[in-house]
Amino acid sequence: MKAINQLKTFQRILGEYPADTPLGKFLPGFYRQNKQMGSTDRRVAGRLIYNYFRLGRALPNLPSEDRLMVAEFLCNTQSNSFLQHFKPEWAACISFAVDEKINLVKATYPDFKLDDVFPWIPQLSAGIDRDAFLKSFFIQPDLFIRVTKGFETQVKAELTKAGVTFKDEGNNCLSLPNGTRLETIFPKQHWYEVQDLSSQQTANYFKPQKWDSWWDACAASGGKSLLLHSLQPDIKLLVSDIRESILSNLDERFQQAGLRKYQKKLMDLTENNEQLLYNYEFDGIILDAPCSGSGTWGRTPEMISQFEIHKTEFFKRLQQAIVTNVAKYLKPGKPLIYITCSAFKAENEDAVNYITKELGLQLEEMKVLTGYKNKADTMFVARMVAPADKSVLE
Numbered sequence: 001m002k003a004i005n006q007l008k009t010f011q012r013i014l015g016e017y018p019a020d021t022p023l024g025k026f027l028p029g030f031y032r033q034n035k036q037m038g039s040t041d042r043r044v045a046g047r048l049i050y051n052y053f054r055l056g057r058a059l060p061n062l063p064s065e066d067r068l069m070v071a072e073f074l075c076n077t078q079s080n081s082f083l084q085h086f087k088p089e090w091a092a093c094i095s096f097a098v099d100e101k102i103n104l105v106k107a108t109y110p111d112f113k114l115d116d117v118f119p120w121i122p123q124l125s126a127g128i129d130r131d132a133f134l135k136s137f138f139i140q141p142d143l144f145i146r147v148t149k150g151f152e153t154q155v156k157a158e159l160t161k162a163g164v165t166f167k168d169e170g171n172n173c174l175s176l177p178n179g180t181r182l183e184t185i186f187p188k189q190h191w192y193e194v195q196d197l198s199s200q201q202t203a204n205y206f207k208p209q210k211w212d213s214w215w216d217a218c219a220a221s222g223g224k225s226l227l228l229h230s231l232q233p234d235i236k237l238l239v240s241d242i243r244e245s246i247l248s249n250l251d252e253r254f255q256q257a258g259l260r261k262y263q264k265k266l267m268d269l270t271e272n273n274e275q276l277l278y279n280y281e282f283d284g285i286i287l288d289a290p291c292s293g294s295g296t297w298g299r300t301p302e303m304i305s306q307f308e309i310h311k312t313e314f315f316k317r318l319q320q321a322i323v324t325n326v327a328k329y330l331k332p333g334k335p336l337i338y339i340t341c342s343a344f345k346a347e348n349e350d351a352v353n354y355i356t357k358e359l360g361l362q363l364e365e366m367k368v369l370t371g372y373k374n375k376a377d378t379m380f381v382a383r384m385v386a387p388a389d390k391s392v393l394e
Helices: 002-016 023-033 039-054 064-075 081-086 098-108 130-136 152-161 197-205 223-231 244-257 302-306 311-327 349-358
Strands: 143-147 167-170 173-176 192-194 213-216 236-241 263-266 284-288 335-340 362-369 379-385
Touching: 002 023, 002 039, 002 064, 002 081, 023 039, 039 064, 039 302, 064 081, 064 098, 143 152, 143 197, 152 173, 173 197, 197 223, 197 335, 197 362, 197 379, 213 223, 223 236, 223 244, 223 284, 236 244, 244 263, 284 311, 311 335, 311 349, 335 349, 349 362, 349 379
Parallel strands: 213 236, 213 284, 236 263, 284 335
Antiparallel strands: 143 173, 143 192, 167 173, 335 379, 362 379
């Protein structure tokens, strides 16, 4: 009976869910309207709906409850009462390797194709392992934190005390189970920043020098700026974003992290900002560019069902407009760090080709950060430097 009620709740959520809303924003509202649901009910409902969307575009013609059973089988490694009730023959094989499980699914549903989960494989960036990337959608990513230098022992001690398993990824990065309630473990301490592993790894491309002037052009809530500050606190920093509300969140985050010396500007980088940036020039620019976010869809799998590939062309044009207006403020020989959380070539290598061919920057290095190998986000980073003759950029 419990499994049947869980299925009915899943069907209600799926029926009421508006496709243009992040699932993480919709579910809390659904739970508030259904106060009779206890913590276990909410946890199971969340697991079922997220796993359902992890199946991506595969088996589109099956009824939703059948697709859910396939998703529950592929996305879990431990048996649960839901699968035992509806698919006991699959529940008995729950610990099998994913390739064996896929073969069992194909035996029941011959139309199942792994490529259908994420049907844009030809558009992926070079260097992405097709099969590993596709199978990563069946695994919930980890939660990653970057521990503030000097607090490593305290953070590990508190996590151990709370019974939280964690892995030291190196460079002050810890991975934790997704859903870890950090705010209850560290109610007042600001000893860490929540930041994905791949996002932290972009810092390897910054290479700031003391007293440099840097611009975090699409700063959002300031994660890349905090990374930059952790590498070299004695820099002059400008942060900008088009969203005023998110810059307010940045102020709060910076204050908690002890970053107090910075300038902040509200700017639309698709427009000419010469008045706002008169006489500015930078030793480094971080451009964490707007993109599809496809490298993060392991965390937001509902996006696979909502996405259409033509949107990459929109982001491609947006990125070109922004970088054209940003790159001209680089000092000669200084770096532009171009970053996306996309897995698509159109938003990654194509952007680098535009920047080098049309704007004259020279590519030093670029890389796809294959987070899918580490239960993290997949990202792209490129370090390009302005030519010695600055007139090329103008």
